[in-house]
Amino acid sequence: KAPLTRRRPPPSKSAMAPPQHDPRRPYKRPAISDQQRRRDSALQTQSARRADAQARARSLANSLLSPQPSSPAAADQPPPSPDARGERGHDPTVADVASAAAKLRGPDQRRWFARQIMLPEWMVDAPPHLARDWHVSARPAGKRCMVVSSNGITISRLRNGTILHRFPSALPNGSKKGLSGPASSYSILDCIFHEPDETYYIVDMICWRGYSLYDCTAEFRFFWVNSKLTETSAGDPPSTYHRYRFSVVPMYESTLEGLQAAYSGSTPYVKDGLLFYNKHAHFQAGITPLTLVWKDNTCSQYLIDTDSEGQVPTEQHVVLELQEDGKLVTSDDPPIAFGSLDNEFIQKSNLRPGNLLRFSVRDESVKLVDGKMEIGQLQLAGKLNRSRTFADSHSKVLFQYAARHAPLRIEDLVAAVQSNSMEIESTDVEMQG
């Protein structure tokens, strides 16, 4: 029998219904029966699970981690699916792709993970409309990694695919405690792990609770990071079910004030340059000119690349990948060749395609043609050990060259921001004429 919990319905103000007659009120009883609680909770969980099922169905369509059909690099290497689950026309789920990816080994895995991260080009010239179209933030020094939380565990992987940490976190489904929704719904964050305070600094968000942000603008993604992170306790100090703290990197408009805040403002982390995001750019895996990185000696300890002993070499070094045909190429997509090795040399030196080789560059052999760099002569300086996994990008080589000769200074960026704002004003004047 239902316990006595007759509570009068709130009297109607509209006086549509005649007033209730029964003045009995619950006496020394809780207002709601446990049975009603069970009924209500069943209905609530059902509707939450329906929403999850819906969200899963929708994120399928967003084909989160599967290659972008428009990207030629992706076309030449179909999504790794050892289970052969993804026939054409049937998009594999986020979970399928990510778990399939986890089974990959060696260079395949490295390439696969590299493709998931958006890699900034190095800024050698200030882009137009810097103030209007860009965000800026101070980049934390540390290990760039992709953090995936699902099924009650959180895993961070470096660019090369190796696991940095396996840990419980307060990200959605990031620990056994408080699993909510389908345990397999993924959240994927682009982070920099900052050793000194053992904190993951979030620089971008790719997926949240199975909901892909792939097709969203940077502006929206930053809004999302900020609003979603506060819904969890991932920002709290570490605890049993939350090994590392997560923190959002403050993002500014690329105005004069924003630039100053990012450049000279104090941060809880050690800075390593500035990151610029084009507000309107969607997430795009791989190297993109729509995010840019820039640094000088003030905002970074590592302006000029060091050699394996940590010394700044007298000549600039570049790391290039050896291709099948002997060409030495950058990590760009498509790759740019800076030279080539002949077959005889390759065989004699016991080199293989895919090897990463370090070369020194003589200043006088460098020519800049239409913003592209040409190197007349490369001097092999050594073969890289396996920990290094990527060739330099063209923009990086160029940035390093510029850093040694005619760096893009903060003053130049300030000037770019200011000229931008004048430009906006002058447009108005022209319109009237």
Place this chain on the structure above:
Amino acid sequence: MSYLTLLFWAYRVSMSLDVTQILLSAQSADGSIRKHAEESLKQFQEQNLPGFLLSLSTELATNEKPEESRRLAGLILKNALDAKEQHRKNELFQRWLALDAGVKAQVKALLLQTLSSPVASARSTSSQVIAKIAGIEIPQKQWPELIGSLLSNIHQVQPNVKQATLETLGYLCEEVSPEAVDQDQVNKILTAVVQGMNASEGNSEVRLAATRALYNALGFAQVNFSNDMERDYIMRVVCEATQSPDVKIRQAAFECLVAISSTYYDKLATYMQDIFNITAKAVRGDEESVALQAMEFWSSICDEEIDILDEYSSEFTADSDVPCYYFIKQALPALVPMLLETLLKQEDDQDLDEGAWNLAMAGGTCLGLVARTVGDDIVPLVMPFVEENITKPEWRHREAATYAFGSILEGPSADKLTPLVNVALNFMLSALVKDPNNHVKDTTAWTLGRIFEFLHGSALETAPVITAENCQQILTVLLQSMKDVPNVAEKACGALYFLAQGYVDAGSASPLSPFFQDIVQSLLVTSHREDAGESRLRTAAYETLNEVVRCSTEETAPIVMQLVPVIMMELHNTLEAGKLSTDEREKRSDLQGLLCGCLQVIIQKLGGMESTKFAFLQYADQMMDLFLRVFACRNATVHEEAMLAIGALAYAAGSSFAKYMAQFYQYLEMGLQNFEEYQVCAITVGVVGDLCRALEDKILPYCDGIMTQLLKDLSSNQLHRSVKPPIFSCFGDIALAIGENFEKYLIYAMPMLQSAADLSAHTTATDDEMLDYTNQLRNGILEAYSGILQGFKSSPKTQLLMPYAPHILQFLDALHNGKDMDDSVMKTAIGVLGDLADTLGVNAGPLINQSTSSKQFLDECLSSDDPLVKESADWARIAISRAVSG
């Protein structure tokens, strides 16, 4: 012609039946005679409704007939015009309206004539029947002369006619909605009623009928209450009636005041001083039935002010239609002492009587409402009473002091209460064990429960009342109290319930964990007490066990796991009993309900944790077997609880639940067919959703049956309307699970969805409840569309949905134009727009571009403050931009 018809019917009636005899036989003590008479009446009604109604009203109107046959005639007439069940009610309405006008006129004339009968029961029955007919006809603009002819009766001299007429007016106001009556007629009704209430009315039967009529007529008096003079007059007459020498009139007058307090709260300011005086006088000196109504006036004012203040502080409106006049705050210094006095008027053994309701109980309840209304201000007014009485030798003082303290624990701030509770806690714990009086212990345990409910838990910012030091002591006392007499033990269980609830967010190390085994053990022992059937002790023990399990942590999971075979064994034992009496069957079914409820909670707990899920599912076979056997006992409440438990089990078991489907399916179907107990039907519909998510395409073999049943449910007029929205949502669940296999149901489901969509889009809700239902319906329809669209996504059969797309877009346009969507409908609706674009791709592009408001709708949702709406909108934006750009 109608005259001839009437003659013919009268002839047939008189020739065929002796109605009086049948009516008397229908009340015979002899069951077979009674049954035969009832059969004849039923047959008569079915074969010749006009003749049936005519002869019954003739019976009722004929003063020479026996009183018993007249009363039953009236009752049957009433039942021929109205029914509780909505579907039947509509049917009866339609049948009445379709009758020959002459027959209806004749029936009505006979009824009006009966109002002048010297026999009181005939008059009274007739007024109810008249009101029923008015309820059908007046909204149809028929019987316009009724009110006029009733009012002309008022001027008759005979008090019995006057009394019956006023009673009829009262019933009429109860049956008819205020909008259906012209203000002019309302004015006349109110004038007649209020005059009848006036002290100058010498006949107390007339005055009582008028006072009761006013109670029902208050809803019609909006305009009159806005007019100062008229309102003053009505209020004066009502207040005077509270001073009548007749106790029934005084009670009815206070009932009017209670109704006025909620309906016209904002018009009361000038009368409050007087009302306080008369209510205080009644509470202190009048008979209990009157005093209770006087007290209820203040409880009702509290209800109003709590609602208004809630709206003031609510995040979204920060406003209220009605301003708060702070009547309670102003009355506080006089009101609280009056309430405290009543607490001392307990009845002996009131805690043993489930149905008891007396002045002391009402006083404490009102005190609790006052505390919620004014917050901190009540504390200094109550604490001296508590301190003065709590140690007195007379139990009434100690109980009243404890009850007063317990009553004010909700409302005042934790800052204000925590220091007091810290002092009181030890006293209470010791009283619970040592006080010699059961009532004191009962109220003490209840007060402890209130302390734990309102002043314990991680949400509070004040220093915790329960610490590592006193937690063990509290538990010791509560567990000991669970061995006390049933009413005290039940309250101790209740206190433990809230103690556990406060640790729901305690994280991995709950302070209850070290005692977990003891707690569970004590609750099981309590549930087995021979007297556990008294004071709903067994129910309380299981409900507390449920809460303890819900709030348990991973470290005590092994103990919860041990509970599984124990509860299963108990359930098994209920199934082994031999032949049972009706009473025993009902008790067994209650117990099965409790056990299934407990298993449901355990399933959710252990099935929801990765660390326990696997081990727990080892019990699934046995458990399912028990549930199926419980179903075989056939009882609605158990059916519902077992169904809920199965839904939880299906979700935990996932696709492996498929192996139970062959056996379970028949009960699923039975649940879906249970129109009468619509809760059972609703729960079963929810379980279908659970099954869809658990089994995914493995549910396909059962979908023909399920869909057939769901479609039947939707077309049924008998099924409670609240089940229909979840049925639509369930279509979505099924489609999402079986994908393009939903194809064969499209031709049935889509037209249903379309007509429901049309209906719900063009409903103008006249009140909150209606709006709420309309939005639930829309949500269900939209969830169906969403599931169907996503289910077909990436299928070669997507094109099958194209013909439905224009209608879906029209529905969305209509919703957008309607402007009365709530946020959850908005979220689902914009999601459907995205799903449409996503599934139909470029084919949907032109349609979306053509739709009148989708662009604007999307923009509105994108800038919504509700993050869920925004999230859905962002999804839709992406899908649409793909579809439109192609």
